[in-house]
Amino acid sequence: MDENKTLINLEDDISEEDDPIVLNKKTGHSSKPIIDIEVNQSEEPTTSSSGRTAPANSGNYPLIDNDHPPLLENFTPPVPRESQINGNAGSASRDINNLEPIFHLRSRTAAASTPNYESLDYEVCENTLFQDEQREQLAERFSLRKDIIRWIIFIQIGIITALIACSIDIIIEELSELKYQFLIKSVQENVPLSDATEGDLVIPYLYWLLFSILPVAFGAAMVTYIEPITAGSGIPQVKSYLNGVKIPRIVRIKTLAVKAIGVITSVVGGLAGGKEGPMIHAGAVVAAGISQGKSTTFVKDFRIFKAFRDDHEKRDFVLGGGAAGVSAAFGAPIGGMLFSLEEAASFWNQNLIWRTLVASIISVFTLNIVLSAYHGLNDFTFTGLFNLGKFDQPLKFDYFELPIFMILGVSGGLLGAAWNSLNTKINKFRKRFIPWKIGKVIEAVVVAIMGVTLACLMIYFINDCRPLGNDPTNNPVQLFCEDNEYNAVAALWFQTPEATVRSLFHDPPGSHKILTLALFTVVYYVLSCATFGLNVSLGVFIPTALVGAAWGRLLAMVTFYFFPQAEFLHPGKYALIGAAANLGGVLRMTISLSVILMETTGVESSFFFPLIIALISAKWVGDYFNEGIYDTQIQVNHVPMLTWEPLPQYKGLTAQKILSSPVVCIKLRDSAHYIYQMLKKCEHNGFPVVDNVEGNRRSEGRVCGIILRSQLIVILLKSLYVENKRFWLPETSIQTFRDLYPRYPSIKSVRKLDEKINYTVDLSMFMNPSPVRVNPHDSVPRIFQIFRALGLRHLLVINNENRIAGIITRRDFIYK
Missing domain, CATH: 1.10.3080.10 (Clc chloride channel)
Incomplete structure (x- = not known):
């Protein structure tokens, strides 16, 4: 066996503390000692054979999706153990064929110390369950009903976003009016109107301080202690989400509540800011909540809109919600749609343009009616929160x-x-x-x-x-x-x-x-x-x-x-x-x-x-x-955001230079025990599925698909094994996986497989049989365009024999 390859033993049923994962990292053609990474900490930066410095990195880096890079604080470098290289009495008794590789570290500098961000699965998993659903919907003409429901959801997004905007605006206007009227009255009572020599602004100044400190402190405390993600305007977070980065807690109901209260207190407190930016975030939260037909915060499933419970559909609704928020803020439906296109969206299509425009128009129309009625206007001219008024005369220029x-x-x-x-x-x-x-x-x-x-x-x-x-x-x-x-x-x-x-x-x-x-x-x-x-x-x-x-x-x-x-x-x-x-x-x-x-x-x-x-x-x-x-x-904030074009440093490179390898793979029919131990020992989020495997050398098999971590956990949690297939097969559909979206359980929620240690999982009906694949000699700019245009999370690199050569994820395009 090649001693430079990294090995992990997943077959022995012992604790992780007693069975550390062993990692060997390679840079270029140089090799490094095998290191115990079970401590789940980072190693010191090392220098490659080419003279460049490799970054501080976790034992599992680069992950398949690199969604959980560890923090670098409180770092203690693990000590290499010679016994792990040469073997010992305990390791010698292990079956060497059951070992699997992790990855080597590339010589180029990568974003190893970035925060804990995951990627979203914008690529539709067209597995057997999905194809069965498509055929059923075609027979029932469900696709037409789905399109109508999608339009209804966009209209609802526009209406609810406008109502929230109206509520925030009216509260801010009323509280600000009370505040400034009181301050004016205080000025008139404490400062002589026409005698500047006896003026005293101390009392009004103290009142002004009081009316600024109280709301600002209250709003800042809510944001800091309850929901920190609501700080700022929310536009960078929404933009990152639409780019394919999962920002934790960005579209929850509690986030919307704290955001609304925080905006009100900040504006009333007199801080130098406005309520228009946060309205985009509010619209995104509304869109994400309505389109899913369930509330994970209140643990309530309304059993509607189940067909839209995936990242791909949710992304389009969030984009429409952001456009509705811009439209409500400025009274500009066309501007809202263009803002989403120019600043927020990373993926776009013609149908989405029309839906976004309709949501924007509905939002402006609803806000116009409510605010015009509130202000006593009969001509519906109060078009937005940011009402700059109309110029008396046309603006001309020479x-x-x-x-x-x-x-x-x-x-x-x-x-x-x-x-x-x-x-x-x-x-x-x-x-x-x-x-x-x-x-x-x-x-x-x-x-x-x-x-x-x-x-x-x-x-x-x-x-x-x-x-x-x-x-x-x-x-x-x-x-x-x-x-x-x-x-x-x-x-x-x-x-x-x-x-x-x-x-x-x-x-x-x-x-x-x-x-x-x-x-x-x-x-x-x-x-x-x-x-x-x-x-x-x-x-x-x-x-x-x-x-x-x-x-x-x-x-x-x-x-x-x-x-x-x-x-x-x-x-x-x-x-x-x-x-x-x-x-x-x-x-x-x-x-x-x-x-x-x-x-x-x-x-x-x-x-x-x-x-x-x-x-x-x-x-x-x-x-x-x-x-x-x-x-x-x-x-x-080190968000792994993909720009519109690849960075100049990637020109002239091929996939071989940026891919991560070797790759943890799963056999088409694999043991449940192996899958369970693998999920416990690594945090990767995507695994190539292979067949024609000789022994247990999974990384040398032929690629036949890809399976996500969330899918594997649901399979184990629902006990979808070959041995009891007759019990679960009639009741299993794509909805079995959608019901747990978006908060899929972790591997910790799966019980230890004591009685099912010899059970088998057949992934043929669960995996995506047509993952996007590239050749190791394909150029990085071309790969980048494929990756970004399709909204991929994992991109497989295969050789001429259809064997896995490596895998490319979002972080492989981030050059630091």
């Missing part, structure tokens, strides 16, 4: 302004790239120095205190009084101003961020001092950068648009100050261009953002050209320095 718009786009790209870089450094600092839960709650409170303090300092030291009558604010404050005047600085802070964006778009010229907008831009830029990444539920769209609108309007005011004859300098127009440029610089989206801004503000289609110029300029400039904020967050 062609000599196009270079100015391009300069604004370049400025937005530079500011956006700097914002992303600074925010990433702040979040890395948080991750390293604030690991405690209580510290994360305190940090959110500190940022809230900082925001209130900076706002009060601006209000106190800047004298910007404007005449009443032209103010667009709902609650003008006469703080330190004469009669019939209002404080323009207080007007920027004494309202929600959405209302401030609307004011910057529609305020008449001369509504603010240059100093006011300049300081407000700097303060909010810093606050938004410090806020995004806190353990609170908040989006980044509103603060980014607000900063862009502020500096866009500021540039128009400064330019008009030096060139008063320039009548084309409409401050609202440049505020809109500035918002678009800043959004493009931070988010790096172009088409969907243009459509969203057009649908939200009601500008003419002719103004699409200036918007797209600013957005593309911002994206190109920003991409030169770093990625968009969502992609940056995904990279910082």
